[in-house]
Amino acid sequence: MQRILSVELPRHVGARITIAGWIHRRRLLKAVSFLIVRDASGLSQVVVTEPELRAHLETLPEETVVAVEGLVTANPAAPGGAELTEPVVRLLGEPAQPTPFDLYRPVLTPTLPTQLDHAPLSLRHPSRARALRISAAAAAGFRAGLDGLGFTEIHTPKIVATATESGANVFALDYFGRPAYLAQSPQFYKQQLVGVFERVYEVGPVFRAEPSDTTRHLAQYTSLDAELGFIGDHRDVMAVLRETVAAMVARVSALGAAVQDLALPEVPAEIPALHFSEALKIAGAPADEPDLAPAHERAIGEWARREHGSDFVFVTGYPMAKRPFYTHPQPGDERWSNSFDLLFRGLELVTGGQRLHRHSDYLAALAARGESAEPYEPYLQAFRHGMPPHGGFAIGLERFVARITGAQNIREVTAYPRDLHRVTP
Amino acid sequence: MQRILSVELPRHVGARITIAGWIHRRRLLKAVSFLIVRDASGLSQVVVTEPELRAHLETLPEETVVAVEGLVTANPAAPGGAELTEPVVRLLGEPAQPTPFDLYRPVLTPTLPTQLDHAPLSLRHPSRARALRISAAAAAGFRAGLDGLGFTEIHTPKIVATATESGANVFALDYFGRPAYLAQSPQFYKQQLVGVFERVYEVGPVFRAEPSDTTRHLAQYTSLDAELGFIGDHRDVMAVLRETVAAMVARVSALGAAVQDLALPEVPAEIPALHFSEALKIAGAPADEPDLAPAHERAIGEWARREHGSDFVFVTGYPMAKRPFYTHPQPGDERWSNSFDLLFRGLELVTGGQRLHRHSDYLAALAARGESAEPYEPYLQAFRHGMPPHGGFAIGLERFVARITGAQNIREVTAYPRDLHRVTP
Structure with missing residues (x-):
């Protein structure tokens, strides 16, 4: 036509x-x-x-x-x-049937559950469609940023034999009569493939059987995962993340008039970084606090804006006890880790860090947590046969878009959200 | 460093x-x-x-x-x-443990199952790594080709409530105590999102509980899906597919020296096309044959090479009885459909076609197959409220790479294949 x-x-x-x-x-x-x-x-x-x-x-x-x-x-x-x-x-077809709500009004009036029940229709509303365009732009920026830094795109299994990474919150599957699980992240695979390509990324679905109903969690979301080898420590990962987020924001910004009402952030050439122990002080929290509460994160966000004029701030060195077993400790003081969170306007946006890379360190870390190494054997193979110092990060695409657009509920920026109560349409 | x-x-x-x-x-x-x-x-x-x-x-x-x-x-x-x-x-770590096979030999000597058992290691072999680089290039070409034609990238659910598209060969899941299934394709979602963006694509995993063990099938593969609206008929879809495949081959070709030993195809400006009924004649098959057998496809591939100097050939108009219920019939002769396969060197590479777009046609098509419309209601919503004539196609990424590289088994070009017998590593 x-x-x-x-x-x-x-x-x-x-x-x-x-x-x-x-x-x-x-x-x-x-x-x-x-x-x-x-x-x-x-x-x-x-x-x-x-x-x-x-x-x-x-x-x-x-x-x-x-x-x-x-x-x-x-x-x-x-x-x-x-x-x-x-x-x-x-x-070009037949007359449409009357719609259950008006798409021509500036704002969709039905409740969010009603919008989601009618997703094929409500997504046609310019506000909902825009969120998905921003999502596409952000994913394209993620890839473009990493392509420019020599990364290779990978595709890894979403069906796995063991519920290894955290044990809880996995979906169980009948795999040709055997039990299997939906992958909660490509963590182990992206690490293994650092052994092949040094620098890899994946854009793909991950699955969490979240038993709680929150505005921030989905049972399926799109994870933007990156991992890179031959690093000095987590700061090399943070530098790559900075470039990646800048590329994502640039692509969203390139949507032009469609996003001009959004207060898109500037990504500073160097994002300010605070060690966890300093962050606690700034947040006025006790020095033995094991993690940052939402109020602490807000206080640190305000500090970054006030002291550095930045919407972004890294918190590094989270306590080892709060991080997964594959996390690399901080050399010289193993209470802390070579990990980080990237906060955006006082909310956690990205998590990452340096990983263990010695086979013996994995065995020790699992033993220290009282876990058998046996279910991890397919994963530990890579470390048995030589892995460089490496680290990476994961960005939840829907969470990123919700933060950028100021959406109150992650479901507002997800085409067909999956949660505790919803598996259609 | x-x-x-x-x-x-x-x-x-x-x-x-x-x-x-x-x-x-x-x-x-x-x-x-x-x-x-x-x-x-x-x-x-x-x-x-x-x-x-x-x-x-x-x-x-x-x-x-x-x-x-x-x-x-x-x-x-x-x-x-x-x-x-x-x-x-x-x-940069600790001495590696001795490898179970040599990675420095020009060809990996272990059997394929042994290679797959040791995927973190065998993928380091240049031959295996190259297949994954080709895969990354092909996916990048798919996106670049479609981005250039005004398509929007989408991410759709991999967990669905009903095993709708074919019924058989689905993986069942415990979804918060309810039954659900892994999506066999994003078909219904990409059609719905034509209602939002007109032109959409998705790169993502799809799942088939293939009960047979072949060299061509996987339980999970990466599907490159595209769908576009406001078409005249399936030929508009074929034109977009031609551009897409050309962009994919161009990106693979840009890998340069790494692929110079491969006989990469040229994609003709216009790919020759044969109606199914003509294809049967050329293949020497009876006129009432309902589908093309592998030998027929080979004969048609030889015809395309001989008559048109082309590695590619479209076969259009497959019998309606052999195509899914959402297939658009051929106007004027409803035995045939507005569908196509793209053959590459005598092997099926891509399937696509025009879809039904009228709500009443969906109800009639389901009724004609003796199926209730009720489980399809969430999907049929989109058609109830106005959909343009549209169509699309799906390319199996691993199959594309196997064809391009001449791999005999799709597992040779897949990082961590999943099949009847394999769910690790």
Whole structure:
């Protein structure tokens, strides 16, 4: 079909062209009707004066898909300064059934659960569609940033034999009559593949059987994982993460007018970093606190803004006790770890760190936690046969988009969220 | 760590630099030892004459990770024309344990099952690593091709409530105490999101509980899915697929020397296309044959090469009875469908077609197959509320790479294959 997009309309004033899309809104006035047509690029206004066509429009509910041929006419009051007159309307399917809520209002009015029940429809609303465009841009920025730094993209198994990384919160599966589990992260695989490519990333789904219903957790989310070898320590990982986040924000920013109302952050050339022990002091927390509470994170976010004019701040050196067994301790003081969180405006955005790389260290770490090394054998193979010092990070794509857009609930920026209560549509 | 990659060595002749990587091979001769160090970019040769270091090397098995500082010295016999002399070797971990097979031989000698059992190690072999690099390049080409055509990347659920698309061969899951299934494809979601973005793609895992053990099937593979709206018919989809495959081959080709031994195909500006009924004639098959057998596909591949000098050929119009319920029939003769397969050198590479877009057509198609519409309701919502004519295709990434590289078994080009018998490592 030869058609132009809405956004191209102003370039065709004086010509007869065809647009195609969804009837976003009909305004059936006394002497004239306005048809607003929505396509992937935006909205077009069609002016209808011909009585027969005006009558026909009354039989075409919102969301009916049409092609409209017409004359492009300048009109400063129309979107983009041009509208279609003298239209010929052709149905591209059958009349839509009436929608359960209006998509043409500036804000979606149904409750979030109702929106999610009707996701195929509510995602058509510009606010919901924008979040998914931001998500696509952020993922593209993640890849572009890492491609530029010599990383190789990988695809790893989502079905695994043992629920190794944390044990809890895994989905169990019938795998040809045997038990198996959905992978909670590509952690072990990305580490192994550092042994092949030195620097790897993966964009893919991860699965958490989160038994609680929060605004921040999903049972499936898209994890942006990176891992790199031949590092000095976690600070080399933080430097790569800084470049990656900058590339993600740049791609989101390149969406232009669509995101101009968002206060997109600047990523400082060097993101300020605080050791966990200093962070506790700044947050006014006791020195023996084992982790940062949300209020502490907010205080550290305020400190970063106040002292460094930065929306971002690294906290490094989290206590070993709070980090997974593969975490590398801080040399010289093994209470602390070579790990970090990246906070954005006082909220945790990314977690990462240096990992153990010696086989003997893995055996010792598992023994110290009272765990058998046996279920980890397929994973430990890589370390048995030589691994360089390495580390990495993981960014939850939906969480990143929620933070950037200020969404209160991660479900607002996820196409088809999966949670404790929801497995459809 | 300040280090250069192997591939950069020749540019530093006369300087002292540091390389780092895995001990790929030691050749301990009478008067001199050669150390071959492997990194992500290739191999470097280190010449060791100093007796103490030569003795030390005897304690460092292959795959031990080292940094080597040395003088870059021109030597036409060395890889890239330069080698390191006067070396200082530093361990970056602990000595590796001896490997169960040699990685330095040109071809991996263990059986495929043994290679797969030791995937973290066997993937380090240049032949296995190359397949994964080709995979990364092909996926990047898929995205770049579609980005250039105005597509938006999507991420859709891998856990679904109903085993809708084919019923058989699905993995069942315990989803918070309820039954759920792993998605066999993003088909329904990508169609729904045509309603939002018009043109969408997804790169993600799909899951098939294939009960048979073949060289072509995996229980998890990476599906490259695309779907586009406002098409005339399936030929518009084929045109987009042609651009996409060309972009994929171009990216693989850009790997340069690493792929120069592969007979990479040229993608003709217009890929020859045959209707299914003509294809049967060319293959010498009876006119009432319901599908193409492998021998038929080979004959059609030979025809395309002979008549059109093309490695690629489309077969269109497959019988409706052999295609999923959402397939659009061929207007005027509903025995046939607006679907296609893309054959590459006589083997099926991609499947696609135009889909139904009217809600009433879905109800009729399900009724004709004796299926209730009820389990499809969440999916049918999108069609109830206006969908444009649309279609799409899906490329199995691992299958694409196997075809391009001539691998006999898809497991040779998959990092960690999952099949009837294998769920580790």
